[in-house]
Amino acid sequence: MARLNRLRVYPVKGLDGIDLEAAKILRGGTVAHDREFALFDADGDVVNGKRTDRVHVLETDFDPETGVLEVETPAGETNRFDLEGDRGAAETWFSDFFDADLSLERDTSLGFVDRRGMGPSIVSTATLRTVASWFDGLTVDGARRRIRANVEVAGVEPFWEDRFVGDGAPAFEIGGVRFAGVTPCGRCVVPQRDPDTGEPIDEFRERFVRKREELFPDWADADAFDHYYTLMIITRVLEAHRGETLRVDDPVEIVAD
Incomplete structure (x- = not known):
């Protein structure tokens, strides 16, 4: 039976995700705590993996109950920041780490998602398993951390989400x-990189595109895809259903209208 297998959010845009057992859909249509915080430079540009591979060497964790962000550096230094009470210490630390004058902003109504008018990203476990098989040494969890979806569906075939x-x-x-x-998700440079080190897989994009085209489902609408360097889809939650809660193991059903 198709079911919600994993529910993952990325509390600070560009940094590590956390798995949740349940999460509310915000009135803006996104998942609560997803990209709730983001680092911006003095020009208003966001710091993320597209901009710098330095984000990959940090290990981060976030507690939604307390608002505490834990950051571990490659040297093993661990810092904890209270993002509910005082973000100033975190701003100073990240500014030093990225060698830039940064501010840590918060948006609890929508989050700092790339596509402001859209909602959660969706992929199937089988899709991740298939993509992992294309690259030597890549695990399913490694593919999961590279693709960075909010919702992962189990009990369905590879590329189920394309339909x-x-x-x-x-x-x-x-x-x-x-x-x-709403739209397939065209990928950037981030999936090519090891999520722990930032080291890229040689010719990742070329192999990905070749395999994606080779295995593109007959039942998917090819006209909806601009190119084959896509994986997962971006969705929209109906307004009447916003404010409701998703839970791991919830059943997943296709509806005709």
């Missing part, structure tokens, strides 16, 4: 919360 974009695509529900596919 929800394009003309006439169906919607789907997770625990009664209805999602509509």
Whole structure:
């Protein structure tokens, strides 16, 4: 049976994700705590993996209950910052680490997602397993950390999510919360890199595109895809279903309308 297998958010944009057992859909249509914080430089540009591979060498964890962010450096130094009470210490530390004048901003209504008018990202476990098989030494969890989806669905075939974009695509529900596919997710440089070290896989994009085209599902709408360097989809949660909660092991069902 198709079910919600993992629910993951990225509390500070560009840094590590955390797994949750349950999460609310915000009124803005995104998952609570996803990209809730982001680092910006003096020009208003965000610090993320597209901009610098330095983000990969940091290990981070976040406690949604306390608002405490834990950051571990490659040297084993651990720092804890209270993002609820005082973000100033975190701003100073990250400014020193990235050698830039940074501010740590917060948005609890939508988060600092790339696509402001859209919602959660969706991928299947089988898709991640298939992509991992394309590269020597790449594990399913390694693929998961490179792709950085919010919602992972188990009990379905590889590239199951592709059916929800394009003309006439169906919607789907997770625990009664209805999602509509909006667009395939074109990938950037981040999936090419080891999420711990930032080291790239040689010719990652070329092999990925070749395998993606070779295995593109017959039942997907090819016209909805601009190119084959895509993986996972971006969705929109119906407004009537915002404010509801997703839970791991919720059933997933395709709906016709």
